[in-house]
Amino acid sequence: MENYQTEQPNPQPLTEEVRDFYQRDLKNLVLAFFKDPINGLRTFFTNPPEKSFMHSIILYASVFVLFFLGSYILVGDMRDYMGFSNFLSIGLTPVLIMLAVSVLSFLAKLLKGSANFKSELLTGALCGIPLGLLVPIAFVLRVFGMGNGLLSLIQNPIGGSSMITVVILYLFLMMVNVFQQSLKAAGYKEVLAWYLSPLAILLSFYLGFAVVGNLL
Numbered sequence: 001m002e003n004y005q006t007e008q009p010n011p012q013p014l015t016e017e018v019r020d021f022y023q024r025d026l027k028n029l030v031l032a033f034f035k036d037p038i039n040g041l042r043t044f045f046t047n048p049p050e051k052s053f054m055h056s057i058i059l060y061a062s063v064f065v066l067f068f069l070g071s072y073i074l075v076g077d078m079r080d081y082m083g084f085s086n087f088l089s090i091g092l093t094p095v096l097i098m099l100a101v102s103v104l105s106f107l108a109k110l111l112k113g114s115a116n117f118k119s120e121l122l123t124g125a126l127c128g129i130p131l132g133l134l135v136p137i138a139f140v141l142r143v144f145g146m147g148n149g150l151l152s153l154i155q156n157p158i159g160g161s162s163m164i165t166v167v168i169l170y171l172f173l174m175m176v177n178v179f180q181q182s183l184k185a186a187g188y189k190e191v192l193a194w195y196l197s198p199l200a201i202l203l204s205f206y207l208g209f210a211v212v213g214n215l216l
Contacts, residue, residue, distance in 0.1 A: 017051070021058050025051070033129055037177060041126060045185035052122045059125035060095055063132050067091045070135040074142055089212050094131045097208030098124035101179060104200045109186045123182040127201075130174035137167060175201045 032040035049055065068091030072079060102117070102124030109115035141164070176197045183193035 017054055018058055021051075021055055025049070025055055029055075029126065030129065033126065033178075037174075039181065041178060041181045042185045044122065044126075045182045048119050048122060053118050056121035056125035059128045060098060060121075063098065063128040064091045064095050066132050066135050067094055070138065074138055089215075092215070093208055093212050094128065094134075096211050097131065097204050098128050100124070100204035100207040100211075101127045101175070101201065104204060105179060105182050108183060108188070108196065108200070112186055112188070115186075120182075123179065126178045127175045127204075130171040130178075133171060172201065 029044070032044065034040075044052070068087055071087050071090040075082060102120045102122075105123040106115050106117045106120040109120065179200050180193045180197040183196060184190060188196070
């Protein structure tokens with residue numbers, strides 16, 4: 001009796017996965033994010049890419065590294081008075097916010113009948129794109145001497161100038177839009193998605209800050 005075996009392709013090394021993501025897949029995500037902000041991401045939620053889970057993990061890790069290293073550079077001489085746990089908390093905060101977004105998206109879709117948490121990681125990961133923009137914005141603020149950069153934005157995001165407040169609000173609305181497109185892709189009516197999305201993002205920020213405050 002012959003033994004039939006399905007030949008499995010060799011898994012791609014992690015370094016190649018990361019390289020391919022930054023060279024090709026990230027560009028497609030960013031183009032969809034900014035080129036068609038109304039409906040551009042719904043395709044990713046309706047028919048997730050084959051490697052959406054890996055892409056999500058890479059985005060989570062990238063945001064952590066961006067905030068961790070970015071905060072270390074941006075605080076300048078203040079790093080002498082800060083420990084490893086301070087930089088770790090800064091790096092973990094956006095990641096926990098993204099994870100909270102994923103959990104809330106999963107629960108919302110579970111109410112509709114079915115949901116896959118691994119797929120919902122993509123919702124939180126895409127919210128990492130506007131969150132990640134905080135770091136280059138903080139660098140710009142640092143260059144022009146406006147506040148203490150990333151540290152001040154995290155500690156008091158609406159306590160700066162009116163221009164900074166508008167930028168923070170704009171990034172918040174971008175995250176709301178990601179969550180809204182995710183809900184609409186799951187069959188939520190537009191009005192309900194419109195009301196639920198900002199509440200979910202606000203709750204995600206609260207949960208992210210609360211958890212990191214209790215951990216560190």
